Amino acid sequence: MEFVGSSQLHHRLAYRVQVTIGHMQHLFETGPDAWKQLGGLSERQRRLVISAVNYHSLIQPGRELLYKIYMGEDWQYPRLTDTSTLNGSLTKGAGLKPVVEFKARSVSKPKTAFTPHYFDLHHQLVDWNERYVLLTPDDATDMTVKARNLSARLPMRNQIYNYCELHFPLLFDQVRELLRRKREKAGYQAIEPYHPDSTSDLFARGAAHHPGSSIEPAQPDSSAPKAVIIAMHWLQPGGAERWAMETVALARKAGLLPIVITNNDSHQPWIVSKDLDDALVINLTFPAQESIGDVPLLRALFEQYNIRGVMIHHNQWMYDRLWWIKRYYPHTFIVDSLHILEYHDRGGYPNQSVSRDPYIDLHHVISPQLQDWLVNHHGIAAKKVVMAPLVGLTADQMNPQYKDRVQQDVFHVAFVGRMTRQKRPEAFINVAKEMERRFPGRFRFIMHGSGDMDLEVRKLLAKYGLGHVVERRDVSQPVSATYDWADALLITSINEGITLTTIEAISRGMPVLSADVGSQSTLVPAQGLLPRESLGLVRQSVRSLLRMDDYEQDRRRLWTVELERLQEFSRKESADSFFTRMLGEWAQ
Amino acid sequence: MNAVDNRRNVAAVVVTFNRLEKLKKVLASLESQTFLPKALIIVDNASTDGTADYLHEYQDAFPLGGKVELRIVTLPKNVGGAGGFSAGMREGYRMGLDYVWIFDDDGYPEPDALEKLLGGYEQATKALSPDIPFACSLIKYIDGTISEMNNPVPTWDWGRLRAMGLRDLVLIDQASFVSVLIPRWVMEAYGLPYKEYFIWFDDAEYTLRISRDCPGVQVLDSVVVHDMGENKGVNFSMINEKNAWKFAYGIRNQGSYRLHHKSLAHYLLFCAQVWYAMRSGGVDKKLRRQMYCKMIEAIRFNPSIDYPQL
Incomplete structure (x- = not known):
């Protein structure tokens, strides 16, 4: 979610999408009529089209293709680069009529040959000299996509799951906790190194259409533009994405062309960000056109740009192709x-x-827990791991004022975050339920955020009759108002690194109670930590909130300790500072 | 560099076996092409009629020396047309050429046959798809009529290119190895013809294999004359003592294709068709038994694809 109102914090924490009408980089030429037609689309849709045409232009250099652009439904995701863009199965084949149609010629000029012939396991993906791109309406969200799936009758297994979750949320979470512990234990076991498949291996075991022959890419000219690839999950709100967009801005500031590659289905709302003006953006949708042993997209990029580095922000596609980069462009x-x-x-x-550690030069982590996990549990060389938190506090933020109780007779508790499984909103609701049952009228709650559990949250609040106790706010409302209203922040997450909300709350003068997960204990002392498992978390939350309500000095003491810890933590070099320095070196 | 390459380096591949006089005419036709191939590969299938000596002399006095690279591949034994085409195409691939243009030693291309064939192929790829896997010529008999046994099989939408204004291009999915132009990427992706077929149905199987996802194209203004003995098609009612050896390969190969690449039903239907044709044609009972044995042989006969890059 967006932290729209956090003006006192560093601007990264308050990352906002600024809509722009600027142009992204485009690697194709087309007539004014095409641009005029594209002007009829929203900025997001127009940029998605540019992203798609960029991709096809890169892997089909010099070719003129006819692009047919279709408008899908709000339950679909855009299809920009996958094989349906070759055969039109989701567009032309589904009876849709194009909303825009234009020819564009690729001006990409790589140094080696690019084949127009691609295959899946059994068939050739025939290229009819046309590309079919599917866009989505601007009001499409993850929720509208999910709602379509929910409208279908669920399998019995899912129905039982949903019933248990609605009727016994805490007990059910105890079961999930057992699974979590098992998985957590497994996370500390040795991890097998990644070995890319060879072309001969794949063909021999029937996993390739035909035996491939590896293509040796060429090196770029020394005069080629300097660039950096930022490999992201998607272009939509999220903690990792906020930081990734920050690195896009830092790359440009350092004089490097940002090449942003995403690999997850999304409506990509952040593609309209001003940070992506003049960037080269490729939103991959799958299955993509690739040959065994060759990565046409990367080959096209590496032959035309001096790509100094790659920054990965949760992008599996890039993880799986690092071996290729290191084989042909080891520097x-x-x-x-x-x-x-x-x-x-x-x-x-x-x-x-x-x-993939052998192909990675530096692991940047934002919490001590991850640093410990990488170095002490998985033997990653300590010098390859840098802990640089996403904190960049100003002097004012380093020395905030304690925020007095908003109302003496009612204690206000806030939940700020996405409504997702990871944030465990049902536990927060159960705290509210318990407080209201035991101390009617003394505690009030706000849940600020939205996400794919919105429906479950709504159902649970209705079931418990908490409409007057818990207020819901969505991302259109400023989070600063929620912080202003709250006397304490309660973090119920199943898993976290160090949450930005913890930092925000402390900087705004209020204490934080948090589940003892991830690296939260770096900022939250023992008296503010809650057991991870739901039943214990609810019990302890009740005790701690009551204590803070009864004893203001304890609320203040908790915040004071948290502030001291935040100040200590903030003295480490921030990710912003570290990356600015690193990108400056790359740009030379 | 363009994704659809503009390179036009062609290797003409001629497979010959004991038909020296016809071969000489083929070579003369090739020498007079308005668009010369980059290489000429002559595959001698262990001929015993003096072809080897002639080719030796031809090589020494090659009239296109300096313009066309001549490569003579002499096979240690006769491996049939299928084995010869496989070897010649492999050689063309090894030489790094962009296309192979294959034909028998009794096919005489008209002077502009290659120019028209290549031009037609390029028009078709530009208009329809770069994935068109092959192009073939119009095959005529020596008297100027159509060659009965070399007619390609058109697709259901054979007139698509014509509707796009390309009047001399027809979409097809099956052709015989008399003037077939095959791009290099097709050999890499789909391999070479089955050399084990020896003779008969190797061309049909190969062109069907490579046009499974995208059709090939016949270029009607590229003409090759097929100098065969008699201009008539063949069917299984014509089996006699003289031609039985050839039909035997045909039945084994086609039976194998139907069973292993289509389905059991296709195979059984094919067997029934052969049975019916032989019966209605009054084929000798001994020969019929021989052909039934070939149907059975087809069950175990399932060669694997040779890829030139391996």
């Missing part, structure tokens, strides 16, 4: 930013980072 500096230890998907991105 490219690879930096990976990790935010949080993950337990799903066999350890998520930290796992991938460890397994």
Whole structure:
């Protein structure tokens, strides 16, 4: 979510999308009529089209293709680069009529040949000299996509899951906690290094259409523009994305062309950001057109730009192709930013980072927990790991004033974050339920944020009859108002690194109670920490909130300790400062 | 560099076996092409009629020396047309050429045959798809009529290119190896013809294989004359003592293709068709038995694809 009102904090913490009508880089030429037609689209849609045409222009250099642009439904995601853009299965084949149609000629000039022939496992992906791009309406969100899925009858397994979650949220979370512990334990076991498949191996085991022959890319001219690749998850709100967009700005400031590659389905709302003006943006959708042993997109980029480095912000596609970069362009500096230890998907991105360590030059982490995990548990060389927090506090923020109680007779508790499983909103609701049951009228709550659990949250609040106790605010409302209203911030997350909300709350003069997860203990002392498992968390929250309500000096003492810890933590070199220095070196 | 390469380096591949006089005419036709191939690959299938000596002399006095690279591939034994085309195409691939243009030793291309063929292929790729896997010529008999046994099989939408204003281009998915232009990427992606087929159905199987996802194209104004003995098509009712050896390969190869690349039903239907054609044609019972044995042989006969890059 966006922290729209945090004007006292460094601007990164208050990352806002500034809409622009500027042009992104484009690697194609087309007539004025095409631009006029594209002008009829929203800025987001127009930029998505440019992103798609850039991709096709890069891997089909010199070719003129007919682009047909279609408008999809709000339950779809844009299709920009995948194989449906070749065969039109989701557009032309689905009976849609193009809203824009134009020819564009690629002006990409790589040094080696690019084939127009691509194959999946069994068939050729026939190229009919046309590309079919699917856009989505501007009111499409993850929720509208999810709502479509929810409208279908769910399998019995999911129905049982949803029933348990709605009727026994805490007990059910105890079961999930057991699984979490198991996964957490697995996260500390050795991780197998990644070995890219060879072309012959793949063909031999029937995983390729035909035996490939590796393509040796060429080196760029020394006069080629200096650039940096920023590999992101997607262009939509998220902690890692805020930091990634910050690095885009830092790259440009250093005089490097930012090349932004995303690899996850999204409506990409942040593509309109001013930070992406003049950047080269590629939003990959899959399955992509690649040959075994060759990465056409990267080959096209590396042959035309002096790519000094790659910064990875949760991008699996890039993790899987680092071997290629290091094989052919070994001097490219690879930096990976990790935010949080993950337990799903066999350890998520930290796992991938460890397994690709031979291709990574620097692991940037934002919390001591991750540093410890990488170095002490997975044997990553300490000199390759840098802990640089996403904190850049001004003098005022380093010495904030304690915020007195807003109302003496009612204690206000805030939840600020996305409504997702990771943030565990149901635990927060259960704290509210318990407080209201035991002390009616003494505590009031705000849940600020939205996400894919909005529906579950709504149902749970209705079921408990907490409409008058818990106020909901979405991202259109300034978060600063919520902080102004609150006497304490309660963080119920299942997993975190160090939350920006913790830093924000402390900087605004209020204490934080937090589940003892991730590196939260770096800022929150023992008296403010809560057990991770839901039942314990609710019990302890009740005790701690009551204590703070009864004893103002304890509320103040908790905040004072937290502030001291934040001040100590902020003395470390910030990620902003570290990356500014590093990008400056790359630009030379 | 363009994704669709403008390179036009062609290797003409001629496979010959004991037809020296016809071969000489083929070579003369090639020498008079308005667009010369970059290389000429002559595959001698262990001929015993003095072809080897002639080729030796031809090489010494090659009239296109300096313009066209001549490569003579002498095979240690006769491996049939299929083996010869496989070897010649492999050689063209090894030489790094962009296309192979293949034909038998009794196909005489008219002077502008290659120029028109290449031009037609390029028009088709530009208009329709760079993935068009092959182009073939219009094959005529020596008397100027159409060659009965070399007619390609058009696709259901054969007139698509014509509707786009390209009047001499027809979409096809099956052709015989008399003037077929095959791009290098096709050999890499789909391999070479099955050399194990020896003769018969190797061309049909190969062109069907490479046009499975995107059709090939026949260029009607590229003409090659096929100097065969008699201008008539063939079917299984024509089996006799003289031609049975050839039909035997045909039945084994086609049976194998139907069973291993289509389905059991296709195979059984094919067997029924052969049975019916032989019966209605009054084919000798001994020969019929021989052909039934070939149908059975087809069950175990399933060669694997050779890739030139391996």
